[in-house]
Amino acid sequence: MILHIALKDLKIIFKDKKALMIMLLMPAIIMLILGSALGSVFTDELKINKFSIAVVNNDDGQMSQVFINKVLRESMGDMFNTFVVEGATAEKMLSNKTVPSIIVIPQNFSKNIDSNKPVNIEVKSQIDQQFKSSIVKSVTEGFAQGLSQSSAVAFAALDIFKKHNIPVPKPPMEGMTESMAIMQELQKKLSTEMIKFNESNEERQKNLSGIQYYSATMLVMFMLFGMSQGTKVMVEERESKTLGRIMSTRVGKLNLIMGKFLGLLFICFTQSMILIVFTRVVYGVNWGNSIPGLLLITFCAVFAGAALGMMIATIAKTPGAADGIGQAFIQVFTLIGGGMIPLFVMPDFVKYMANFTLNSWATKGYNDLMMGMGIDAILPYCGILIVMGMGYLSVGIARFKVE
Amino acid sequence: MSFLEVKGISKKFGDLKAVDNISFEVEEGEVFGLLGPNGAGKSTLISMITTLLKPDSGDVIINGLNLGKHAMEIKEILGLVPQEISLYPTLTARENLVFWGRMYGLKGTQLKERVDEALEIAGLQDRAKDRIDKYSGGMKRRINIAAALMHHPKILIMDEPTVGIDPQSRNHILETVVKLNKEGMTVIYTSHYMEEVEFLCTRIAIVDHGKVIAKGTKEELRKLVGNRDTINIGVANASDKVLSTIRDTNGVESLSVEDGKIKIIARGADELLAKVISILDSQRCKIQSVNVEQSNLESVFLHLTGRALRD
Ligand SMILES: Nc1ncnc2c1ncn2[C@@H]1O[C@H](COP(=O)(O)OP(=O)(O)O)[C@@H](O)[C@H]1O
Ligand SMILES: [Mg+2]
Numbered sequence: 001m002i003l004h005i006a007l008k009d010l011k012i013i014f015k016d017k018k019a020l021m022i023m024l025l026m027p028a029i030i031m032l033i034l035g036s037a038l039g040s041v042f043t044d045e046l047k048i049n050k051f052s053i054a055v056v057n058n059d060d061g062q063m064s065q066v067f068i069n070k071v072l073r074e075s076m077g078d079m080f081n082t083f084v085v086e087g088a089t090a091e092k093m094l095s096n097k098t099v100p101s102i103i104v105i106p107q108n109f110s111k112n113i114d115s116n117k118p119v120n121i122e123v124k125s126q127i128d129q130q131f132k133s134s135i136v137k138s139v140t141e142g143f144a145q146g147l148s149q150s151s152a153v154a155f156a157a158l159d160i161f162k163k164h165n166i167p168v169p170k171p172p173m174e175g176m177t178e179s180m181a182i183m184q185e186l187q188k189k190l191s192t193e194m195i196k197f198n199e200s201n202e203e204r205q206k207n208l209s210g211i212q213y214y215s216a217t218m219l220v221m222f223m224l225f226g227m228s229q230g231t232k233v234m235v236e237e238r239e240s241k242t243l244g245r246i247m248s249t250r251v252g253k254l255n256l257i258m259g260k261f262l263g264l265l266f267i268c269f270t271q272s273m274i275l276i277v278f279t280r281v282v283y284g285v286n287w288g289n290s291i292p293g294l295l296l297i298t299f300c301a302v303f304a305g306a307a308l309g310m311m312i313a314t315i316a317k318t319p320g321a322a323d324g325i326g327q328a329f330i331q332v333f334t335l336i337g338g339g340m341i342p343l344f345v346m347p348d349f350v351k352y353m354a355n356f357t358l359n360s361w362a363t364k365g366y367n368d369l370m371m372g373m374g375i376d377a378i379l380p381y382c383g384i385l386i387v388m389g390m391g392y393l394s395v396g397i398a399r400f401k402v403e
Numbered sequence: 404m405s406f407l408e409v410k411g412i413s414k415k416f417g418d419l420k421a422v423d424n425i426s427f428e429v430e431e432g433e434v435f436g437l438l439g440p441n442g443a444g445k446s447t448l449i450s451m452i453t454t455l456l457k458p459d460s461g462d463v464i465i466n467g468l469n470l471g472k473h474a475m476e477i478k479e480i481l482g483l484v485p486q487e488i489s490l491y492p493t494l495t496a497r498e499n500l501v502f503w504g505r506m507y508g509l510k511g512t513q514l515k516e517r518v519d520e521a522l523e524i525a526g527l528q529d530r531a532k533d534r535i536d537k538y539s540g541g542m543k544r545r546i547n548i549a550a551a552l553m554h555h556p557k558i559l560i561m562d563e564p565t566v567g568i569d570p571q572s573r574n575h576i577l578e579t580v581v582k583l584n585k586e587g588m589t590v591i592y593t594s595h596y597m598e599e600v601e602f603l604c605t606r607i608a609i610v611d612h613g614k615v616i617a618k619g620t621k622e623e624l625r626k627l628v629g630n631r632d633t634i635n636i637g638v639a640n641a642s643d644k645v646l647s648t649i650r651d652t653n654g655v656e657s658l659s660v661e662d663g664k665i666k667i668i669a670r671g672a673d674e675l676l677a678k679v680i681s682i683l684d685s686q687r688c689k690i691q692s693v694n695v696e697q698s699n700l701e702s703v704f705l706h707l708t709g710r711a712l713r714d
Contacts, residue, residue: 250479
């Protein structure tokens with residue numbers, strides 16, 4: 001029965017071609033965007049027939065410019081030509097099928113980012129251009145999501161910096177948003193710190209490059225996105241009212257949670273593998289020599305992440321609450337787990353707190369593998385991740401209620 | 404002992420007593436009706452009988468098994484048709500039925516046979532490969548019922564299975580219930596449609612505000628109203644004053660207004676009708692229609708609560 005619940009969930013996802021495409025493209029796209037934000041060298045090897053898209057920009061701030069010029073024109077420049085036009089023109093282009101998709105950046109987009117409010121960019125697409133419009137949609141969603149995440153993290157970082165008297169960077173450019181400045185400054189600071197750190201005698205990180213470190217932390221952050229998917233599968237079951245019917249059959253809540261968990265595990269694992277292969281091929285990131293080790297640590301990290309998702313899904317009373325709690329977990333875990341700022345520049349209490357995040361253990365595991373260690377080196381981390389996952393699952397099962 | 408016994412069951416949501424000390428018995432092979440307006444507590448009661456909700460107090464015994472102790476065994480003999488369509492909208496009817504069959508532990512050729520059988524009962528064999536979200540409301544309802552029959556339950560519990568559908572699908576569903584019952588299935592049928600309950604059920608419990616306010620066979624319930632008739636008078640402009648004059652007239656048991664119609668329950672309609680018409684006439688109310696009905700479950704409810712069954 002567990003297996004059939006998992007298969008049913010997968011079937012539902014596989015039927016939704018658009019969602020599936022976004023899900024499989026999302027890891028690559030997020031990496032592409034974060035990669036360009038991290039200033040790494042860009043390889044233009046992606047081969048797709050170039051197409052055009054139209055952008056309507058209702059925002060008068062810096063962030064929309066970054067999105068248009070850096071992300072759409074630079075990072076995605078090989079995939080499509082970007083035209084900035086008026087709303088009516090864009091609609092006409094869409095209905096004429098001149099473009100497969102148009103992107104509408106809302107008013108106050110930059111302002112909202114700057115004040116840490118949730119942001120959203122709308123994408124309208126022709127129905128018969130699924131593939132192209134999925135790419136546009138994932139780029140846009142990835143940007144909006146990544147941006148809100150990282151600006152939220154930057155905000156939190158700012159807080160910690162102030163509390164511990166770490167100097168706060170000043171915006172280097174007129175009109176640049178504060179959080180953007182912090183993010184940029186952090187990255188700059190980081191690359192120098194990273195070099196310094198690599199040169200020091202610390203054994204662990206001796207041969208780890210910045211891009212390797214970030215590939216790992218971003219992968220883990222991405223697993224947490226997967227976790228929020230997990231809350232969705234539970235919420236959907238509730239909303240389609242099928243939860244009640246399931247509970248009226250012989251399937252107990254244990255079977256139900258395990259079934260959904262299994263389906264989620266499969267999806268998140270697949271997504272993570274895509275991301276690893278993608279960074280390997282596109283950026284040449286070296287994930288180490290141990291493929292079994294890589295599979296194992298990925299499995300364990302995904303296990304813990306998916307379990308966390310199931311726990312949140314059973315605790316949250318409404319879809320909104322599930323989303324809110326999920327976001328909070330992503331931000332806190334990414335921040336204190338060393339996702340944006342490596343732990344060694346963090347105050348001691350953060351280092352201590354990091355032990356409670358799955359990010360920190362998973363990142364350690366990936367880093368060890370990247371430095372050429374074998375599967376035995378990561379076994380302790382795997383153990384911790386599995387124990388964490390079991391803990392989350394037990395809480396989820398204990399807290400689960402039908403009503 | 405009865406096939407199903409509900410003994411003093413209660414459920415509170417905060418301060419609201421959704422189900423308040425309800426008891427009734429259902430005999431093997433009968434169609435038992437739960438009739439009551441929206442919000443009466445019917446769905447809450449059914450959630451408790453089907454183990455989805457834990458009662459605050461009281462007991463349910465099905466087929467000699469106590470619900471609290473033998474939930475698993477009870478689930479195997481019980482089929483639930485939830486009030487809301489509980490199917491996966493993007494899966495086809497067949498895929499849905501296969502999934503629900505598996506959840507009941509069916510597999511192999513038996514599963515396939517049961518799916519075909521369920522599709523036949525729903526009368527939707529030729530639409531089996533269509534997604535549920537492409538179905539009409541009535542077709543969804545039919546699959547919603549078929550899914551509850553996959554494991555051949557001994558007792559089928561239906562929560563308002565005909566809400567919001569076309570007359571054709573409604574007839575199909577009512578006929579299905581009759582047919583299943585003829586084949587020996589015990590049914591609990593919940594509805595706020597008096598006609599359906601009156602048509603299908605051998606015995607009925609009328610529920611209001613979480614309580615059973617009357618129960619028995621149709622005949623027993625009709626006796627409660629006594630030899631009372633229902634007079635429906637369509638008037639264009641009845642003032643409150645006119646209504647209260649009529650209410651005070653000798654022989655009027657209760658009076659309500661529904662869709663511009665005055666509904667009067669009375670002893671001896673013939674005599675009263677003349678009086679009422681003369682009152683309306685003297686107040687220059689325009690009478691559009693008059694009709695007199697023998698007592699039915701609607702009038703029983705009106706008699707007991709002073710309100711109409713449908714709001
Ligand atoms: N989960 C719940 N939480 C709070 N109140 C509820 C809940 N479920 C039902 N109720 C309330 O209990 C009463 C009975 O509802 P319900 O059993 O759905 O009635 P019916 O099925 O007869 O229309 C209603 O007033 C409803 O608002
Ligand atoms: Mg109901």
